[in-house]
Amino acid sequence: MNLKPETLQQIDEVITHYPQKRSATLPLLHLIQEDVGYLPPATTEWVAAKLEIEPINVYEVITFYPMFRQQPIGRRHIRVCRTLSCALTGGYKTCETLKQEFKTGLNEISPDGEVTIEFVECLASCGTGPVVMVDDELHEKVDCAKAKLIAAQIKAEAKQS
Numbered sequence: 001m002n003l004k005p006e007t008l009q010q011i012d013e014v015i016t017h018y019p020q021k022r023s024a025t026l027p028l029l030h031l032i033q034e035d036v037g038y039l040p041p042a043t044t045e046w047v048a049a050k051l052e053i054e055p056i057n058v059y060e061v062i063t064f065y066p067m068f069r070q071q072p073i074g075r076r077h078i079r080v081c082r083t084l085s086c087a088l089t090g091g092y093k094t095c096e097t098l099k100q101e102f103k104t105g106l107n108e109i110s111p112d113g114e115v116t117i118e119f120v121e122c123l124a125s126c127g128t129g130p131v132v133m134v135d136d137e138l139h140e141k142v143d144c145a146k147a148k149l150i151a152a153q154i155k156a157e158a159k160q161s
């Protein structure tokens, strides 16, 4: 596994918080995903060896939780809420607008490599829908016009980097 030194340090530290190493499975997977952007195939064996458990125990966790990704994503991760409150306030249109702006489908890397758009369950801001998360940043009341602004901002930031 090609992890940053600080991630490796955090991993070793997190393991010490648990009386049983195996209990650190979830936090380790989160740390790896934060570092790499997804969980590459080598993750299963690597985490299993680190925690002295069987690879199948790690694999079960990876495949059980939808927040773990087994494929790479674009540089920015856009999540659009599709649950009831957001759906009623226009979440589907918001999602379509973002897909059009980046010429991409759901769960794909856009052709410019910039984003991956996911349509997800409740993002816990139901009173201010439609809700969109860009990486860790929450955007509220994202109608189509606001979705276009968000897309323009992401594209502008991509040009600067």
Ligand code: FES
Binding pocket: 081, 082, 083, 084, 085, 086, 087, 122, 123, 124, 125, 126, 127, 129, 131
């Ligand atoms: S329904 Fe969209 S944030 Fe809860």
